[in-house]
Amino acid sequence: MSRRPAHLTEREEQILLCIRRSIRDQGEGLTVAQIGAAVGLASKSSVAYHLRHLEERGALVRDGYGWRTCRLP
Template sequence: MNRRPEHLTAREEQILRCIRRWIEEHGEGPSVRQLADDIGLSSTASVAYHLANLEERGALVRDGRGWRTCRLVQ
């Protein structure tokens, strides 16, 4: 699935904004810990859960195994 989902939760939108900003500033995606810190979650498992959902729904893709290789689907 390569099209962006029409409805995302507020948390999913927040995560995507964070990823977009991080890539613009650093040239690569943030780590799960960096995302957790940036959006105010203490659990990296929660962030990984949201990332996996976003990937499954087609909002982002990974080029490798780690989340730092993620890129947003336009």
């Protein structure tokens, strides 16, 4: 059973996949700019908007101040 909320947008799914791969391969999350480049968003504020929504829905958790410290529950 998946712990991820069922009501995520396609873009949010792309962002989660990007973060999951980064954590698996590099041991840490990506910067907002790196996430934007990976999913085709030019605006950092757009990426931050999606990240905040993912955090509010419980799909990811930040351990520190920056998004690079996020982890998947």
